[in-house]
Amino acid sequence: MSMVVKNNIPAVMTLGVLNKNSAALAKSLQQVSSGMKINSAADDNSGFAIAERMQVRIRSLDQADQNTQSGASMLKVAEGSVNSTIDILRTMKEKAINAANDTNTDTDRGIIQKELDQFIDQVDDNALITYNGKTLVDGSKMSKGDATRTALTNESLNSKTTGLTALVDLQNRNGENLNILTTDKLTVSYVIQGRNYSKEIDIDVNKTLNDVLVEAMEPYSSGSDNPQLRAAYDNYNSSVGVANSAYNSSVGAANSAYNSSVGAAASAYTLITTTGGTVSTATGETTLVAAMSMATSAITVNQDVYSRNLSRYNDASTNLASATPGSADYLDYSDQVSMYSTRLASYSAAISTDTSTYNALSTQLGSVIASAYTVYSTAESTAASTLAVAKAAATSTLNSAINAAVEALNGDLEAIGDLIPYQLTMKASNVVGQDAAGNDVYTADMGTALTITAAGAGDKYQLSGFTFNVTDIDGNIKKNVNSVLDNFTESVRALNKSEDNSITFQVDAKANQAIKIGLTDMRSEALGLKGANGETLSIATQKSANSAVNVLDNAIKKALDQQTDIGAISNRLGQTSANLRIARDNVQASESTIRDADMAKVMTEYTKNNVLLQASQSMLAQANQSGSSVLGLLS
Numbered sequence: 001m002s003m004v005v006k007n008n009i010p011a012v013m014t015l016g017v018l019n020k021n022s023a024a025l026a027k028s029l030q031q032v033s034s035g036m037k038i039n040s041a042a043d044d045n046s047g048f049a050i051a052e053r054m055q056v057r058i059r060s061l062d063q064a065d066q067n068t069q070s071g072a073s074m075l076k077v078a079e080g081s082v083n084s085t086i087d088i089l090r091t092m093k094e095k096a097i098n099a100a101n102d103t104n105t106d107t108d109r110g111i112i113q114k115e116l117d118q119f120i121d122q123v124d125d126n127a128l129i130t131y132n133g134k135t136l137v138d139g140s141k142m143s144k145g146d147a148t149r150t151a152l153t154n155e156s157l158n159s160k161t162t163g164l165t166a167l168v169d170l171q172n173r174n175g176e177n178l179n180i181l182t183t184d185k186l187t188v189s190y191v192i193q194g195r196n197y198s199k200e201i202d203i204d205v206n207k208t209l210n211d212v213l214v215e216a217m218e219p220y221s222s223g224s225d226n227p228q229l230r231a232a233y234d235n236y237n238s239s240v241g242v243a244n245s246a247y248n249s250s251v252g253a254a255n256s257a258y259n260s261s262v263g264a265a266a267s268a269y270t271l272i273t274t275t276g277g278t279v280s281t282a283t284g285e286t287t288l289v290a291a292m293s294m295a296t297s298a299i300t301v302n303q304d305v306y307s308r309n310l311s312r313y314n315d316a317s318t319n320l321a322s323a324t325p326g327s328a329d330y331l332d333y334s335d336q337v338s339m340y341s342t343r344l345a346s347y348s349a350a351i352s353t354d355t356s357t358y359n360a361l362s363t364q365l366g367s368v369i370a371s372a373y374t375v376y377s378t379a380e381s382t383a384a385s386t387l388a389v390a391k392a393a394a395t396s397t398l399n400s401a402i403n404a405a406v407e408a409l410n411g412d413l414e415a416i417g418d419l420i421p422y423q424l425t426m427k428a429s430n431v432v433g434q435d436a437a438g439n440d441v442y443t444a445d446m447g448t449a450l451t452i453t454a455a456g457a458g459d460k461y462q463l464s465g466f467t468f469n470v471t472d473i474d475g476n477i478k479k480n481v482n483s484v485l486d487n488f489t490e491s492v493r494a495l496n497k498s499e500d501n502s503i504t505f506q507v508d509a510k511a512n513q514a515i516k517i518g519l520t521d522m523r524s525e526a527l528g529l530k531g532a533n534g535e536t537l538s539i540a541t542q543k544s545a546n547s548a549v550n551v552l553d554n555a556i557k558k559a560l561d562q563q564t565d566i567g568a569i570s571n572r573l574g575q576t577s578a579n580l581r582i583a584r585d586n587v588q589a590s591e592s593t594i595r596d597a598d599m600a601k602v603m604t605e606y607t608k609n610n611v612l613l614q615a616s617q618s619m620l621a622q623a624n625q626s627g628s629s630v631l632g633l634l635s
Helices: 009-034 045-099 106-127 209-220 227-275 288-322 328-416 479-485 542-595 599-634
Strands: 151-154 185-192 195-202 278-281 284-287 425-429 431-434 440-442 449-453 463-471 489-492 503-506 514-517
Touching (some): 045 106, 284 288, 431 449, 463 479
Antiparallel strands (some): 151 449
16 A cells, blocks of 8 residues: 555545444434334324324324313302202202192291292202303303204193083093093193293083183283283284384384485486586587587597598609609609608697597596586485484384383273283194204104193293192092193293303314313203292292192203213213324324334443444544554655
């Protein structure tokens, strides 16, 4: 090997090996310190991307699991409120049963009533329970649905029973006659808006269930034949009719005035856009649009003459170019070129003048139209404002008149007595009503049953309870009859119309993977314990207390249905949480396979690279000493 000084090739090559071993050692050291064989995309780009996606999935599943646990906590709060309400309803039923016992005096029932009122108030407090500022069971978290009406169904009567069946012919489900006699008495009681209504009805051989229902409702119906009641509603309808007529007249006049004003303004604006108004020209008065038309015609004429002279000028120029200078033809063509050149200049100036005139008129027309539109817009805006004021005044007058009519009607009804404008209906079918989604609700056995339905949908018309009580000629209760005839249970609950305000729990790592639950209204009014006017369920008498028992049974059913829904979703959230944890663990195991390092293997690699690095350093030192042998030649 030759001896060189400038380039120490062995040292350079050894340095390259040293750098390579140093990089390998750094990589091994990073794997040992992090415990991962893939620390960046440079280590394994596809593996790094897959592992990162798995890490995103793991964190998303962790958050979804937290969501399910938070949702379960929220539902526990709601369930606690409902459980408390159910406990209260149980106690209230005990109190109602106590009040229905005639060992109590009316004074005793009054004392029990006070306790009952406090329970009802507590039910409302329970419904206002909150979680993280969200009120849960006050009806604000209901699912989307139409308003439904109360349906009370009796599946104990014979399936052939209809509203036209006579009382004395009523049979149980097995076809056995109930033995209702014409000497018996039937008391019908029902509760609407917290108020109890009761009617004692005589029984004859022809009286049907429909007759009973009509007779029970008649004194309280707006369609009653009661002359006082009819007069009260006639006065109300007359007052409302006069008020609506006056409103329609005022609004009609206001609309007519508006149309007249806007029509006149529109006509004026159309005239301006069509003519542009009057202007003075050299020929006298004319419209702006006509003046523009005249300018356009002048431009067209001058352009035509200019084109003809230009053609002649070009011909003369051509002939002049081919003629012999100084000849007679040459002089003649030269004169023609001069003449046509003068004409072209004259007509070009005329065209320019006419074009300027047209542009000025066009600018003027734009300004005139803009001004006219401003006038039109102002007139339209003024007319619209006047119309709005007139309509507002008419509406205010109408509302005042209707309010006065309502007050007068309420005063008349109060003078007449306790009247309610509801009509209950009775039908026999296997369809008992419709739920909030508009689907038909069927009887449990799909057989025909008798259903009493409220007059309208929503809490306002809710039929909280309906009670039949048959007694014999001696006043004894006919229990066998009542156990069948009074077995009307709530098959469709009355609900107000609601938008989709249900609670959504995001329970997975992708969009739209959620669980929704709608929480119904658990306030006392929605449970049928209180009316909108604050009147509470009464147990002031034995009959009202007896009727209250059925009302409370229906309220307990509503609360238990809500408790069941909450429990089902809570159980599902628990299953979902367990499933999320399993999925997270499996994804984490997969991610570990891709990213985690085999520490025994990595430590072996690290030791090897460390030894190689030290060896490289030693050899580099030896290679750097090889150049010093050259100095021996200089001694």
